[in-house]
Amino acid sequence: MKRIAIAAILTAFLAGPALAGQCPVDMKKIDAALAASPQISAAQMAEVTALRAQGETQHKGGQHGASVKTLAKAKDILGIM
Numbered sequence: 001m002k003r004i005a006i007a008a009i010l011t012a013f014l015a016g017p018a019l020a021g022q023c024p025v026d027m028k029k030i031d032a033a034l035a036a037s038p039q040i041s042a043a044q045m046a047e048v049t050a051l052r053a054q055g056e057t058q059h060k061g062g063q064h065g066a067s068v069k070t071l072a073k074a075k076d077i078l079g080i081m
Helices: 002-035 042-059 065-078
Strands: none
Touching: 002 042, 002 065, 042 065
């Protein structure tokens, strides 16, 4: 039982930095797509901009899992991977 708990703690501990590194990459992809004047509606542009800002705030607050999910929504709207 101790081994399972230790493995779970180590997994969570090691996953944090991996997610933390993903956020800046996603933000750069979103920024590049926005700079290319995407063909999306004004409402979608506003949503992407809000999601991008929220993702950055979450990243800076250490909420990397939430940031990755938020930024993924913006990337989906923009049609980027």
